[in-house]
Amino acid sequence: MAARARKLPRSFYNRPTLEVAPELLGKYLVHATAHEPVSGRIVEVEAYVGQGDPACHAARGKTDRNAVMFGPPGFAYVYFIYGMYHCFNIVTEREGFPAAVLIRAAEPTDGLSLMEYNSPGKRHHELLSGPGKLCRSMGITVAHSGLDLTGGEIYVEDRETSVPTIVTGSRIGIRSGTDLLWRFCDADSGSLSRPVG
DNA sequence: AACACGATCTACT
DNA sequence: GTAGATCGTGTTG
Numbered sequence: 001m002a003a004r005a006r007k008l009p010r011s012f013y014n015r016p017t018l019e020v021a022p023e024l025l026g027k028y029l030v031h032a033t034a035h036e037p038v039s040g041r042i043v044e045v046e047a048y049v050g051q052g053d054p055a056c057h058a059a060r061g062k063t064d065r066n067a068v069m070f071g072p073p074g075f076a077y078v079y080f081i082y083g084m085y086h087c088f089n090i091v092t093e094r095e096g097f098p099a100a101v102l103i104r105a106a107e108p109t110d111g112l113s114l115m116e117y118n119s120p121g122k123r124h125h126e127l128l129s130g131p132g133k134l135c136r137s138m139g140i141t142v143a144h145s146g147l148d149l150t151g152g153e154i155y156v157e158d159r160e161t162s163v164p165t166i167v168t169g170s171r172i173g174i175r176s177g178t179d180l181l182w183r184f185c186d187a188d189s190g191s192l193s194r195p196v197g
Numbered sequence: 198a199a200c201a202c203g204a205t206c207t208a209c210t
Numbered sequence: 211g212t213a214g215a216t217c218g219t220g221t222t223g
Binding site for chain 2: 046048055056057079081082083084085087089102104130131132133171172173174175193
């Protein structure tokens with residue numbers, strides 16, 4: 001990785017989720033796997049903010065599944081969905097306030113061969129263009145839930161590239177809270193999970 | 198113990 | 211555009 005790359009510290013995540021989410025666009029999600037590092041430039045995220053947000057997994061209180069969202073910021077919240085997919089989130093805000101940013105899409109940067117192995121037949125721009133595909137290609141599972149993202153296995157890097165043009169929209173795949181424009185996308189990316197509506 | 202459903206994706210019409 | 215895959219979790223009985 002480049003010398004100017006900087007791993008995001010816990011203080012980055014210990015802020016309001018609606019500030020953290022758009023700032024994650026253009027940063028690089030890295031998974032240092034046992035084989036080779038895989039990474040992608042984040043181009044689409046969604047914010048899930050506390051018990052007042054009806055679409056947040058923590059809206060109805062703490063359970064075994066969502067407990068990590070109630071913990072300190074800068075940890076991974078990964079859940080299993082639809083019987084076959086995983087979704088990767090980063091916990092934000094102070095301990096006790098349940099919030100997270102769902103990483104929905106990224107552009108592949110490092111470890112292309114491993115990601116192609118994990119997702120056979122996918123075009124490059126489709127390897128990470130959705131939360132389920134992103135986890136599958138990058139090798140992220142519920143085994144990583146609770147992982148400290150200031151450590152060396154999974155983390156986010158600022159490589160000081162140009163700041164993306166950001167567009168917002170309604171969050172995908174939810175039934176309530178659709179009035180909130182808490183989906184943030186890089187307007188110029190060809191790797192979004194869906195066009196911005 | 199049984200059930201309904203989900204922050205998705207693919208294949209097929 | 212829409213149906214089907216597939217199973218852990220939370221809720222209900």
